[in-house]
Every structure is written in structure tokens, then in C-alpha cells.
Amino acid sequence: MPARKITVEYNDRIVRQFLLASVIWGAVGMLVGVFIAAELNFWQLNANVPWLTWSRLRPLHTNAAIFAFVGNMMFAGIYYSTQRLVRARLASDFLSNLHFWGWQLIIVAAACTLPFGLTRGKEYAELIWPIDIAVAFIWIVFAVNFFWTLAKRREPSLYVALWFYIATIITVAMLYVVNHLSVPTSLTHSYPVFGGVQDALVQWWYGHNAVAFFLTTPILGIMYYFLPKAAERPVYSYRLSVVHFWSLVFVYIWAGPHHLLNTALPDWLQALGMTFSLMLWAPSWGGMLNGLLTLRGAWNKLRTDPVLKFFAAGVTFYGMATFEGPLLAIKSVNALAHYTDWVIGHVHGGTLGWNGFMAAGMTYWLLPRLWNKPLHSVPLANLHFWTGLVGILLYVSAMWTSGITQGVMLNATTEHGTLLAYPNFLDTVNAIRPMMLMRVIGGALYLTGWFLLVYNLWRTVRGAQPVNGTIEVFADESAVAEPRHGLWSGLLGTPVVFCALGLGFACAWWFGRDLVMLFGLLGTLVCAVLVLAHFEARRRQWSDWYDRLLVSALPFTLLTFIAVAAGGLIQIIPTILVDKAVNVEDRRQIPYTPLELAGRDIYVREGCYLCHSQMIRTLVPDVLRYGDYSRLGESIYDHPFQWGSKRNGPDLARIGGKYPDVWHLRHLEDPRSISPGSNMPAFPWLLSNPLDVSTLPTRIAVQRRLGVPYPEWSDAQIADLVGAQQKQIAGGLRDTGAYIKPDKEIIALIAYLQHLGKYETVAPRTAEARSTSVDP
Amino acid sequence: MFSRLILHHRDAAIGIIAFAVALSIFLMMVWRALRMPHAQREALARLPFQPDLPSRRHDDAKTTST
Numbered sequence: 001m002p003a004r005k006i007t008v009e010y011n012d013r014i015v016r017q018f019l020l021a022s023v024i025w026g027a028v029g030m031l032v033g034v035f036i037a038a039e040l041n042f043w044q045l046n047a048n049v050p051w052l053t054w055s056r057l058r059p060l061h062t063n064a065a066i067f068a069f070v071g072n073m074m075f076a077g078i079y080y081s082t083q084r085l086v087r088a089r090l091a092s093d094f095l096s097n098l099h100f101w102g103w104q105l106i107i108v109a110a111a112c113t114l115p116f117g118l119t120r121g122k123e124y125a126e127l128i129w130p131i132d133i134a135v136a137f138i139w140i141v142f143a144v145n146f147f148w149t150l151a152k153r154r155e156p157s158l159y160v161a162l163w164f165y166i167a168t169i170i171t172v173a174m175l176y177v178v179n180h181l182s183v184p185t186s187l188t189h190s191y192p193v194f195g196g197v198q199d200a201l202v203q204w205w206y207g208h209n210a211v212a213f214f215l216t217t218p219i220l221g222i223m224y225y226f227l228p229k230a231a232e233r234p235v236y237s238y239r240l241s242v243v244h245f246w247s248l249v250f251v252y253i254w255a256g257p258h259h260l261l262n263t264a265l266p267d268w269l270q271a272l273g274m275t276f277s278l279m280l281w282a283p284s285w286g287g288m289l290n291g292l293l294t295l296r297g298a299w300n301k302l303r304t305d306p307v308l309k310f311f312a313a314g315v316t317f318y319g320m321a322t323f324e325g326p327l328l329a330i331k332s333v334n335a336l337a338h339y340t341d342w343v344i345g346h347v348h349g350g351t352l353g354w355n356g357f358m359a360a361g362m363t364y365w366l367l368p369r370l371w372n373k374p375l376h377s378v379p380l381a382n383l384h385f386w387t388g389l390v391g392i393l394l395y396v397s398a399m400w401t402s403g404i405t406q407g408v409m410l411n412a413t414t415e416h417g418t419l420l421a422y423p424n425f426l427d428t429v430n431a432i433r434p435m436m437l438m439r440v441i442g443g444a445l446y447l448t449g450w451f452l453l454v455y456n457l458w459r460t461v462r463g464a465q466p467v468n469g470t471i472e473v474f475a476d477e478s479a480v481a482e483p484r485h486g487l488w489s490g491l492l493g494t495p496v497v498f499c500a501l502g503l504g505f506a507c508a509w510w511f512g513r514d515l516v517m518l519f520g521l522l523g524t525l526v527c528a529v530l531v532l533a534h535f536e537a538r539r540r541q542w543s544d545w546y547d548r549l550l551v552s553a554l555p556f557t558l559l560t561f562i563a564v565a566a567g568g569l570i571q572i573i574p575t576i577l578v579d580k581a582v583n584v585e586d587r588r589q590i591p592y593t594p595l596e597l598a599g600r601d602i603y604v605r606e607g608c609y610l611c612h613s614q615m616i617r618t619l620v621p622d623v624l625r626y627g628d629y630s631r632l633g634e635s636i637y638d639h640p641f642q643w644g645s646k647r648n649g650p651d652l653a654r655i656g657g658k659y660p661d662v663w664h665l666r667h668l669e670d671p672r673s674i675s676p677g678s679n680m681p682a683f684p685w686l687l688s689n690p691l692d693v694s695t696l697p698t699r700i701a702v703q704r705r706l707g708v709p710y711p712e713w714s715d716a717q718i719a720d721l722v723g724a725q726q727k728q729i730a731g732g733l734r735d736t737g738a739y740i741k742p743d744k745e746i747i748a749l750i751a752y753l754q755h756l757g758k759y760e761t762v763a764p765r766t767a768e769a770r771s772t773s774v775d776p
Numbered sequence: 777m778f779s780r781l782i783l784h785h786r787d788a789a790i791g792i793i794a795f796a797v798a799l800s801i802f803l804m805m806v807w808r809a810l811r812m813p814h815a816q817r818e819a820l821a822r823l824p825f826q827p828d829l830p831s832r833r834h835d836d837a838k839t840t841s842t
């Protein structure tokens with residue numbers, strides 16, 4: 001019987017929806033970004049309205065840029081390219097629609113909660129727990145829809161873009177779930193299960209890899225599909241793209257600790273983070289060159305084609321950002337750059353230059369194809385490119401200058417190295433004011449370019465007929481043309497078995513003692529010899545296993561998952577399993593009183609950690625400026641940790657007791673009355689808002705469950721403790737002429753700030769003492 | 777068994793060993809990629825260029841209009 005041909009219609013409706021959502025949310029996210037950049041110059045812009053304040057809006061900006069703008073763009077690109085690469089329609093229209101509307105609902109929920117101070121207090125992980133559950137659920141919907149489509153594919157081979165999508169889906173799921181593990185105290189509040197250094201490590205394992213696997217790998221997949229299509233020639237080197245994929249998957253996941261260099265994080269983790277960050281140079285540049293060289297012979301098209309312009313510039317920004325990232329991860333460079341605007345310039349080079357330009361290029365390429373109508377105006381798209389390029393260059397150059405100026409000034413000492421050259425933090429703020437203004441101008445230009453895209457899109461789409469792609473296939477065509485692995489044959493292939501054996505023996509060698517260590521060492525050596533012997537004898541078997549793996553989605557996915565999980569587990573498990581109250585060097589944090597805990601929650605709600613760190617690094621200028629360096633144990637009970645990542649203002653780790661209560665009151669009421677020239681917003685509502693103590697017993701109970709050594713207080717005891725401390729602080733303020741009712745939020749916040757830096761001295765248990773003690 | 781990790785100096789070796797493990801796996805993948813047959817590479821690189829009817833229609837329209 002002759003084969004019958006049928007026409008398969010792709011689900012391009014969902015692509016159009018995600019594309020439009022990306023363009024709209026991109027405009028919103030960038031608009032908020034320009035506004036908060038302006039607030040750093042003109043503090044009055046918040047009009048004393050809490051939800052317009054910089055620290056409340058900053059999470060909205062970052063979440064909108066990452067999850068709303070890039071997220072929607074990524075879904076559009078993945079759904080468009082996957083259907084064509086596997087020659088099959090998306091598996092389920094229902095799941096596609098659920099994915100789209102669920103994701104938009106999450107974005108709206110985020111926009112309705114973050115400005116009102118409903119936050120978890122962890123960067124890029126601020127969303128409250130019910131929204132987190134929704135994110136996890138919708139991500140699963142996305143994963144099911146994607147892998148189901150792969151299972152239905154008619155093309156047996158998995159193009160490298162699909163590999164990047166697979167790595168994205170599984171890694172983001174793992175990162176998101178682990179970093180968002182929390183115990184709720186109410187419908188809108190929770191405490192993360194990790195605290196102190198553990199929380200810091202988990203947070204930046206997540207934070208760094210959110211950049212890697214949410215903002216990079218899916219966009220690389222998009223690059224490997226759309227760039228060859230736009231240039232009308234295959235990727236320069238498919239081999240290089242494979243090497244690019246594996247090296248990113250193996251290396252990226254380890255690099256998170258470079259966000260915590262020179263801090264209280266154990267040194268071996270810092271060394272690990274720095275080493276793997278430096279290793280990222282090679283694959284990232286390999287990928288960038290592969291992208292740029294794909295344009296070989298097509299460079300002349302850049303003169304007129306805005307799509308290729310955006311792609312070429314986007315890939316170049318990828319190269320620039322991935323050169324800068326490892327550079328910033330070098331400990332000595334990081335000592336200068338961390339907590340400064342340099343890092344802000346770096347991430348915007350990545351987000352606006354790499355993600356933003358790739359999004360624009362993809363949008364301009366897709367618009368005519370999804371609506372079957374030529375782009376309304378190519379010159380307008382070219383104008384968008386040049387406006388955006390000038391904007392982003394102004395932005396990043398201003399931030400580089402600003403960051404280096406800040407770093408140099410904050411680290412400068414007199415010639416003997418015993419005194420700070422610029423002891424007043426505000427000296428640096430005033431020095432970088434022109435650059436902060438330049439940032440607003442650069443950001444506004446970039447936003448203007450984006451509005452040109454919005455207009456161009458609207459004119460193109462208006463009156464156009466949306467069209468879905470179709471493809472003709474044989475009715476009985478199936479992808480099982482090439483032999484594939486089943487799940488177990490893929491997982492239990494010879495290379496994997498040897499790998500697992502080798503790792504098992506190596507673990508016994510690293511972590512065991514005496515005979516176990518010797519057994520592990522011998523086992524590792526024997527394993528290595530056996531691998532070589534087996535490979536020589538069964539070379540064909542090894543080759544077949546690898547070739548089949550490339551067309552077997554499930555084992556490939558699981559092996560990729562193991563690769564990315566290993567890097568995280570080796571870093572995180574040790575710090576989770578150790579007895580945290582013992583491994584604290586010489587100091588241990590004193591738990592907060594109930595009122596101080598309530599004040600801390602206000603500190604988190606207002607987003608103070610976004611401008612003030614609580615981590616004095618092991619660097620002379622830090623110690624000269626802020627006091628003795630922070631010990632690992634001094635934040636051991638902090639859920640969430642508040643080490644911060646940026647110093648728009650000074651560090652607060654030892655602010656407690658440095659100034660009287662009335663100083664904090666006046667400073668929060670009107671920062672300029674204490675620090676003339678400060679750009680910190682005023683927080684007058686803290687003086688009028690009554691403190692909500694109704695959930696304090698629950699919060700303390702949750703803290704106790706998480707390991708904070710609180711006694712078994714009754715609700716009445718907690719109320720008594722709160723009342724007594726409130727009266728004490730309010731009384732002290734009254735004595736200095738400041739009349740504040742004891743039940744106001746400001747009293748709790750002052751109590752918290754005055755606690756910072758308090759610790760008890762403990763005798764550290766050394767490794768030697770430990771090894772002689774009897775472990776249960 | 778992880779009790780020594782934070783305080784013991786020998787823990788620096790973990791970074792080196794982890795590096796060696798990741799590097800060896802990575803080298804295996806690179807080696808496989810470099811040995812990929814030319815025909816297979818070409819076929820894989822051409823996967824994005826399978827015909828897609830509406831996009832062809834659009835391209836034709838663009839060609840005729842110019």
C-alpha cells in the first residue's frame with residue numbers, strides 16, 4: 001500500500017501569544033527599571049509612597065525582566081523551533097494554553113505582591129510561597145508538554161538546540177525547588193528552610209544558575225536555531241556546538257560561590273567557585289565564535305537586515321558578558337568590584353545586550369512568518385537597533401566607570417594602609433552621581449528603542465491574518481528509524497556504570513578514613529585501569545552507546561540531570577549536614593528577641609538588603625570601614641540570610657550599638673537630616689504603621705522548627721517580651737525628645753538594627769578535635 | 777562523614793578532584809564530538825532547514841515584491 005501523506009499544522013498560536021506577552025512585559029519591566037534608576041538620582045520620586053519606593057520596586061524590575069520578559073520570549077522561541085525540529089505539533093493544546101495563561105497569572109500575581117512588600121527576601125527568589133508553588137506547577141506543565149512533543153517526534157535526531165532546552169527545563173526545576181524550600185507562617189509569609197551560610201550558598205547556587213539556565217542556555221538554543229535560519233546557512237561548526245553544550249552543562253553549575261568571594265563562606269567553596277568560573281571562559285567564547293562565524297559570507301546582509309544586526313550584536317554581548325563574568329570571579333578583581341555598580345553593568349550587558357537583542361532579533365524574524373505579512377518598517381527596526389545599542393553602551397560604560405570608581409574609593413587607604421582615604425560612604429555616592437544619571441539616559445534610550453519595536457509590531461500585526469506553519473509528513477512516519485536506548489540501557493551503559501563506580505570509590509577515598517580511604521583509593525585506580533582496558537577491547541560498544549544516546553531523549557535527559565545535580569550536591573550537602581551550631585569558628589549569633597524578629601521581617605519587607613549588605617569581607621578596607629570581619633556563625637540563625645549583593649549604602653553587619661536609637665529614628669524618617677546628600681528614600685510610614693504582632697508566635701514556632709534555639713514561649717510571654725522592649729526603646733527615645741508610640745513599626749526595626757553584630761564567643765572545635773571525638 | 781569539610785585544610789583537594797572528574801567527562805564528550813562523522817555533522821546541522829510551508833510562502837511573497 002502506498003504511503004499516505006498528511007498535513008500537520010503547528011501550534012503557532014501559542015508562539016504568537018508568548019511573543020506578544022514578552023514584548024509587553026519587556027516594556028513594563030524596562031519602564032520600572034528606568035524609574036528606579038531615576039529614583040537613585042532623585043529620591044523624591046517615590047513621593048513617600050511605600051509601593052513606589054526603590055527597594056520595593058527593584059524586585060519587580062528584576063522579576064519582570066527575567067521571568068516575564070525573557071521567560072515569555074524563551075517559551076515562544078522554544079515552542080516555535082521545537083515543533084519544526086521534531087516535525088510534530090505540540091503534544092497538547094490544553095497544556096500549551098495552561099502554560100501560557102498560568103505563566104501570565106503568575107506574573108500578574110508577582111506584580112500585585114512585590115510592591116506591597118510581600119517577599120521572601122532572597123534576590124530573584126522573592127515571590128511568596130503560594131506563587132512559588134504555582135511556578136513549579138506551571139514549569140511541570142511546560143516540561144510535560146515539551147517532553148511529550150519529543151516523544152511524538154518524527155525526526156529521530158535531536159538537534160543541539162533541543163539539548164539546550166532539555167538542560168534548561170530540568171536544571172531550572174531543580175534550582176527553583178531547592179532554593180524555594182520554605183516553611184509558611186501565613187498565606188503570604190514563610191521562612192526559608194536554609195539559614196545563614198547555607199542559605200547564602202543555596203541562594204547563589206540558584207542565583208548564578210538562574211542566569212546560566214534561564215537566561216543563557218535557552219537563548220543559546222534559540223541562537224542555534226534562529227541564527228542559521230536568519231543567515232540562511234547552517235551553524236558554523238556543529239561539533240563546536242556539541243562541545244559548547246557539554247562544557248556549559250558540566251561547568252556552569254559549580255560556579256555559584258563566586259558570588260560569595262572573600263566572605264565567611266568556607267574557603268574551599270570559594271576556590272571551587274572561582275576555578276569553575278574561569279573554566280567558563282573557553283566554552284562561552286567557543287559558543288560566541290560559533291554564532292558569529294555562522295554569519296560567514298552573510299556579513300554584507302547586516303547592512304540592511306535588522307534581524308542579523310540584532311543577532312550579531314546579541315551574540316557579541318554574550319561574549320562580552322561571559323568574558324566579564326569569569327574576570328569578576330577572580331578573587332582579587334572581585335575584592336574591588338563586588339558590591340559595586342560594575343556588577344550591575346555586567347548583568348545589564350547580559351540581559352539587555354544578550355537577551356534583549358536576541359529577543360528583538362527573534363521577534364523581527366518571527367513577525368512576518370507568524371502573521372504572513374512583511375514587517376511594517378525595516379528602517380524603524382534598524383532605528384530600534386541603533387537606539388538600543390547606543391542606550392546599552394551608555395548604560396554599561398557608565399556602570400563600569402561608576403563601579404570601578406566606587407571600588408577604588410571604598411578600598412583606598414592612606415599610604416600606611418591603616419586609615420581609609422574616604423571614610424565617609426557618601427563621598428563615593430556623590431562621586432558616581434553623574435554616572436547614575438548617565439544610566440538613566442542609557443536605559444531610557446534602550447526603552448525608546450523597545451517602544452519602536454512595539455509600534456512596529458502593532459502596525460505589522462494590525463489587519464494581518466495569523467497563520468500557522470504546516471508540514472507534510474507520511475501518515476505512518478515515525479521517529480523510530482534509528483535504534484534508541486531504553487531508559488535502563490541508556491542509564492546502565494558501560495560508560496555510565498564505570499563513571500558511577502569511579503565516583504563511588506573516589507567518594508570513599510575523599511571522605512573515608514583509614515581502611516575506607518585506602519579501599520577507595522585502590523578502587524579508583526582499579527576502576528581507571530579497567531575503563532582503559534574495556535575501552536580498548538570494546539571500542540565499538542562505547543561508540544554505539546553514545547550514538548544511541550543522541551537520539552534517546554529520556555536517558556539523555558536523566559544523564560544531563562545527573563551532570564548538573566552533581567555540581568550542586570557536592571557543594572550544598574556538606575554545609576547542610578554539618579552541625580551548624582558547632583562549625584562557627586569563634587562566634588555564634590545570639591537569637592533575636594521577638595520584637596527584633598518582627599523588626600527583621602520589616603527590614604526584609606522593605607527590601608533593605610538590596611542596598612545594604614550584612615557581610616564584612618576578609619579585606620582590610622572592609623574591616624577598617626565596618627569593623628571586624630563577619631564570621632560564619634554570626635548569621636547562622638538568619639532565615640533568610642541578609643548578606644546582600646550590592647552596597648548602595650554602607651554595610652550594616654555591625655551597626656548595632658554604633659548609634660543611639662534616636663539616630664536610627666531620624667535617619668529612617670528623613671535620611672538627609674542625618675546624612676546630607678544621601679540618596680536613601682525616607683520611610684515615614686514606619687512611624688505611623690502599627691506593628692502587627694498577631695503572627696509572631698507562629699513565626700517564632702517556625703524559627704524554632706528550623707533550628708533557632710528559641711524557648712517554648714507561650715503567646716502571652718511573647719506579647720510581654722515585645723511590650724517590655726517596645727516600652728524600653730520608646731522610653732529612651734522620649735528622653736531624647738522624640739515621641740513615638742511604642743507599638744509602631746519603627747520601634748521594632750530599631751530593635752533589630754541595634755541587635756546586628758551581637759554574638760556570643762564560643763570555643764571552636766577544630767578538625768583535629770573532631771577527628772578524635774566519637775561520632776555517633 | 778562530612779564533619780571535616782569546613783575546618784580541614786585538606787578539603788581544598790575536593791575542588792581539585794571535582795575539577796578532574798568534570799574535566800575527564802567533558803574530555804570524553806569533546807572527543808566524541810570531534811570524532812563525529814562528517815555526514816552526520818552535516819545532516820544534524822541542516823535540521824533547522826526542513827521546509828515549512830507558510831514561511832516559504834512568506835519568503836516567496838517577499839521575493840516577488842522586491
